[in-house]
Structures are given as C-alpha cells and as structure tokens.
Amino acid sequence: MGDLLTNPIFQTAVVPFVVALIAGLILNRFGWYWAGLAIVIGFIACAWLITDLKLFPLSSTRKIILLGLAGIIVGICLDIYSGTRRFIPYALFIGGAVAALWVIWPVLMRKEGTEFWLLAAGAAVYTGWLVAIMEKLREQPARAGTAALSLGIGTGVSAVMGASALLGQLAASIAAASGAYLLLAVFFSKQSAGSLMTLPVALLCSLFGIAGHVYATLPWYALPILAIIPLLACVPLPEQKPIWIKIALLVSATVPAAAVAIFITWWVEGAPPI
Amino acid sequence: MRKMILAFLLSCLPIAAFAAKENYTIDPLHTFPNFTISHLGFSTMHGRFGATSGKLTMDQEKKTGSVEIVIDAASVNTGFQKRDDHLRSPDFLNAAEFPEIAYKSTKVTINGDKATVEGNLTIKGVTKPVKLDVSHIFCANNPMKKEEYRCGFDATAGIKRSDFDVTFALPAIGDDMHLMLEVEAIRN
Numbered sequence: 001m002g003d004l005l006t007n008p009i010f011q012t013a014v015v016p017f018v019v020a021l022i023a024g025l026i027l028n029r030f031g032w033y034w035a036g037l038a039i040v041i042g043f044i045a046c047a048w049l050i051t052d053l054k055l056f057p058l059s060s061t062r063k064i065i066l067l068g069l070a071g072i073i074v075g076i077c078l079d080i081y082s083g084t085r086r087f088i089p090y091a092l093f094i095g096g097a098v099a100a101l102w103v104i105w106p107v108l109m110r111k112e113g114t115e116f117w118l119l120a121a122g123a124a125v126y127t128g129w130l131v132a133i134m135e136k137l138r139e140q141p142a143r144a145g146t147a148a149l150s151l152g153i154g155t156g157v158s159a160v161m162g163a164s165a166l167l168g169q170l171a172a173s174i175a176a177a178s179g180a181y182l183l184l185a186v187f188f189s190k191q192s193a194g195s196l197m198t199l200p201v202a203l204l205c206s207l208f209g210i211a212g213h214v215y216a217t218l219p220w221y222a223l224p225i226l227a228i229i230p231l232l233a234c235v236p237l238p239e240q241k242p243i244w245i246k247i248a249l250l251v252s253a254t255v256p257a258a259a260v261a262i263f264i265t266w267w268v269e270g271a272p273p274i
Numbered sequence: 275m276r277k278m279i280l281a282f283l284l285s286c287l288p289i290a291a292f293a294a295k296e297n298y299t300i301d302p303l304h305t306f307p308n309f310t311i312s313h314l315g316f317s318t319m320h321g322r323f324g325a326t327s328g329k330l331t332m333d334q335e336k337k338t339g340s341v342e343i344v345i346d347a348a349s350v351n352t353g354f355q356k357r358d359d360h361l362r363s364p365d366f367l368n369a370a371e372f373p374e375i376a377y378k379s380t381k382v383t384i385n386g387d388k389a390t391v392e393g394n395l396t397i398k399g400v401t402k403p404v405k406l407d408v409s410h411i412f413c414a415n416n417p418m419k420k421e422e423y424r425c426g427f428d429a430t431a432g433i434k435r436s437d438f439d440v441t442f443a444l445p446a447i448g449d450d451m452h453l454m455l456e457v458e459a460i461r462n
Contacts, residue, residue: 006445006446051441057400059364059399061364106370107370164360165360166365167363167364215364215368215371216362217359217363270356272360
C-alpha cells in the first residue's frame, strides 16, 4: 500500500479522479452548484499525498496551494454576491496579478531594470488574464470543465518536462479531477461550475505555469499558448447535440493548444530523465 | 621609565591576540562540498557544488576557531544536466528561491590535526544544527606560491534531507545524505 501511495501515477491521476468523482456525487445532495468543488477536492487529495499539505515554512509551491484554497472562499463569495458583476473580471485580473507577484517575489526582488519589469508584467498579465477569462465560463460547466482539463494537462506535462515533477504532478491532478467532473456532467445535466470552481482552477494552473518558468526551466513562450485555452473553450457548439458530444468537441478544440505547449517545452528542454 | 615599560607591554597585548587568531578566506578553486545519496536503492549517487565562498578563523593556541561557508545552491553538479536542473527545481533545492546553502559554526574544538565543528546548516531556508568531523588539518606555505599561507582540511557530516524540507520522492530517493567538504583557505 505504501508503494502505491508514493506512485506518481496513482498520486496524480487515480486519486484526484476517484476523489473528485466521489466528492461530486456526495456534493450533489446539496445541489449541483457544489459539483465544481469536486475538482478542487481532487487536487487537494493529490497535494496531500505529495506534500502532506504542509503550508509552512512558506515556499513558492506552498504559496500557490494556499492561494488555491483562498480561491475557493473568494469563489464562493463571488457566487453568493448578487450585485452588479461588471467589475468582477477586472477585480479578479488585479487579484490574480498580485498573487503572481507574491509567488515569484523572491526571484523578482533580485532582478533589476528591464528584466524586473518584463518578468513582473509577464507573470501578472498571464495569471490575471486566466483568472479573469475563466470567470466568464462560470455558468457554462462543460466549457469550464474542458478548459480546466486542458489547462491541467498542458501545464502539468510542460512543468514535468521543464524539470519540476512536483509542479507537474500538482497541475496534472487538476486535469484528472476535471475528467471526473466532465464524466459527471455527461450523466447529470443540472451540474454547475461557478466561481468556486473557475477561480481556484485558474489560479492554480496559471501559478503552476509561472512557477514552472521562474523556478524551473519551463520556457515562457509555452505560456501564451496555454493562455488561449479558455478562448478555445468558447467555440460555438451545436445546440441539439447531447452533452457528451459537446464535451468531445470542446476537448478537441482545447487539447491541441495544450499539446502545442507541451511540444514547445519538449523541443526546448527534451524529455524528462525517467 | 616603569610607566613607559608598562605602556609598551600593554600595547603588545592586542598584537599578541591577533598573532594567535588568524583569519582566512575560503579558496573557491579548492573548496568543494560533495554529497552522496541513495538513488532508488540501486546505487549511491555522488554530487558536488561548484561555487563556494566564506571565511574561517583559527586560533592554534586556544585550539578553537570559526567557520562560515556559503554555497551557491545552483552550482550543484551530478554529471547529468537534466538531473541537475531537477535538483535546482522546487522539487529539491529550489535554488531560484533559496540561492544559498550556508553553514556557520557555533563552536570549534581543535585537537591536533582533527577538529569538531558544531554549527548550523541552512538549506532551503531551514536551519538545523549539524556537527562536522574535521580531519587532516594542514597549514603551510603554498609551495607553488611562497608568499601565500594556506590551511586545508576535510570535513564530513551526515544529515537527513527531510529535516531541511527537501522531501520530494521520499523514500525512493534516500533521506540520508553524507556530506564531505574539502576545504582550503588562504590567510588574510
């Protein structure tokens, strides 16, 4: 059993998928609004196996996990909020940008001049963009779920090739949990997404990508490719088709972007030394 | 006259103290921290750090001294570039976030050509007490450069990487690490 719990495939794929599936089925008793939480619960299960969910001493990876957990709370608040929502994407953009700067601060503070501004701006825009654009998908569970799946695959595999198996496993677990979420969406049409899913997923995937570049060797030019995944998840869908066909179409629209990012990383860094 | 002699003797005291305690600067070209660790139980992997700096003091009369060594975490070298990239990543040393590994002594006891150094080792922002066993202390003029006086020694220690928050891939990649430092320093 001990060997199984430390097996990377078990930690990254099996556990988050099964945990997300069970969490989604249990949470449906409280309404399918909570189904989006299943993805984050699947991620937390993987993070617990790999890191024991130790948050201190605070490192860049632990900051990201902490921000993901905070994203759930902020996401629930956004879903409860009943006022005007026009300003929310802008506020999320700024919040995501600040989060990115906090995560990379130890490296950023040692840079000067153009290097400093390029890194700060790039990290802030990438995270802010993903957080804001994923918010647009909060009421479209199939689109949000496939965006999460492709972001998780693209970020996870790229991070592994970029020399960090830890960041890669954590990001890829989001893809596995998203797979379970999409499976539930096929059978339960009332499933919702909500900011409680889109915000933590966008935060985690974007910050793992940024950390993969800053703290490992993930090439920065793979990140803009990943950034267009939520846009690709907005492709027009045939209205009358069953949900599983819509999900298949969305996956076929978004996964190629993840594949391109992975290819770019492989081209620059080569295969990981397994 | 007596006052003059007394004043002269008193003024010699600090000179005597400086003569007993000597300051050295670590020679980065001849100082390399090395380590070994079990790789999946198959073999013992060897690695070293290529960039080190620091200073030490030795007081041969009082048989004591001090050591401060700073190691560039990004200079890790195991002979395989991709593994070195992995060791520098957040999985292990997280060298971009924690660029320095440091050792600072708290107590040094010299006994002939051996010594025991008690001090604190800091890896990845975590500081723990570690004792170094020093052997083969040798000090002399550099035969290649007569005006240079240097001291050298070898030091070893055992640590658990998990004590320093380096826990990725445990237990497949071993927890116990054997440290070996080859140190040379030039007298200031």
